[in-house]
Amino acid sequence: MNEHDILPALVELQQLSGSPTMAYIVDKIEVTDVGIVYECLRALGRVESLNLILYAGGGNVDAARHIALLLHEYCEELRILVPDHAQSAGTLLCLGAHELVLGTMARLGPIDPYITASDSHAPGGPNRISAEDVRALTEMARTWFGLDGQAAGRHALEMMSQRIFPTTLSSFFRAHRNIRNVGRELIAYHRSDLSADERGRLVDHLVDGYDSHTHVITPAEAQKLGLNVVVPSLREEQLMWRCLHSLHRWLKGDLDEDGQVMKIIANSQGFCAELTLVGVSLNSLEGRMPKRVWGIEERSAATISGAEE
Template identity: 50%
Template sequence: MPGVRAQLRPDLRRARPHPDSGRPPRLPGEQSHRPVPLHRGAGAGAAHDRCAGRLPGQRGTAVVSGHVVADVLAELESVRGGRALALLADRLDATHAYALYECLRGRERTERIDLVLFTSGGDVDATRRIALLLREHADRLTVLVPDHAESAGTLLCLAADELVLGPMAQLGPIDPHVSAAGEQAAGPGRISAEDIRLLPRMAGEWFGLDQKADQVHIFSAVSQRLFPTTLSTFYRADRNIRRAARELIALQRPGLGEEGRTRVVDELVSGYDSHGHAITRAEIARLGLRVTMPSPREEELMWRCAEPLREWHTRSDENGGLLGMVADAEGFRARRLFTAPTPDQPPRPYWEFDHPGGERTC
């Protein structure tokens, strides 16, 4: 993966958990396997730990950066006037929708949500649900991208009425990837649906094969490597991402028309030769999406807001680390953390919730 993720040290890559590995992530209401009794007024020691980026009792454990995300969001609200939220995620999945709902539930619908987004991708269906959830709680949705909003993050951006993209903002292609584990011993673990779809064209351009006459032979060769139902999984994944993208673009550009929306989706799915291609704000604007540049003050606040996850991408420690965060300016904070690996147990992801009233649940 390009950009910041490529800077991870090999030893951190080994310790880093897959979001679906080990014990399932904990959702609101589930009992924690490691309760952390903390209240916002729980004493100077807890306050010191929190300000230093540590959980109580975890002296020296770097979990979040030193600045308080809520303070940054509060300042962003004073600058822009909307309700500011942060969604920072290594990989978006269904648990982020639950965390976001915990942040939004019980609040009146607002005129505008300003969402600071930083993610390297995630699950298509979960991302669609997150986008629709945000739209249900605001008349207008603005997504502010200081850094990465790739793959599924780009899909989420399509639902915004406006994109505020900083100088370092990069979106990415949305071609779906499907796990190929068990299909090829020496092959990649995940394969893009575009790689499968372009096989006939590659056979014609590289080897001079007549694409129509040799379709049966090409399909036979592919079927020997991939189980036929795996191929249909690629096909369905491609259809699913295109349908979701057209649906979300219609929220941003209702007057674009079906043909215009299909053109944008085709470009995002099939228009780039690498899933890691960095789509700049100039490229996004050329696609016809609504893009603006932040003011210097807005850009500074956006950048600071993404620091917790960005810092963990480049450094971690033996005591665990941060996989994601949902936060607002009023004190709500949900963090997706992972436990430190042990000789008997791999790292395990879990959620911690810090509510304005002081309750902390896992």
């Protein structure tokens, strides 16, 4: 376990803010994370205010929603701190915070949903397609080829139906509707001061207001969009980055026989869970998947050293 990298930073962040602090640092948000998040929150107990350090490059929409609602079961005020990226499903989770603390390098992103299109008949086609890309076909037919609205819609549907099984198309429709519903549900925590219509327009912009799913929404852009954004202090940002240290080693490909960290879920009271790849070195994978193993340790906060630098 690499808890020495993260627990002292979480303890100091709690001291700075006066609120218990938790870290959810993952490559992507998955359904299997929910149980570990619950264990972390249960170890912390119900609190008035909670800080969550978030790092996530995307993931499962329904898991992000579940985690957001679970966090609110354990606190009255949720503050999410983003040192690096919290994109796609990570941005969706951010909508559930009362306040966003975005560091200099923080990146949010559009929340348009992607689904797997494994039954596509087009050889070499993408395995995952955005629902917004499907919706854009009608606009493309109208803009590029001069078809009127109804003709453009019929042409787009005929073209897609030849290449994608009809129930996959309906899955795109449901995913698109689901992301808007979840976004509206979560942003009610973030901007309760706005009307439902105003919150809906903000979510709509995050879903279909960008031409690229990888568009980077900077802190300044997020604030201009209408999100409740504050700037961390210099020390807060330093500590936020310290929490990413273990995961960054894995992202650089530093995998050895002892395993490397893929996910960290921890709190300032001494709970630390790590998901590691174990048993296979990076250079000898040979098409095999290494084992993914969760390890959980709990320590007394009084035994955590190095909180001060």
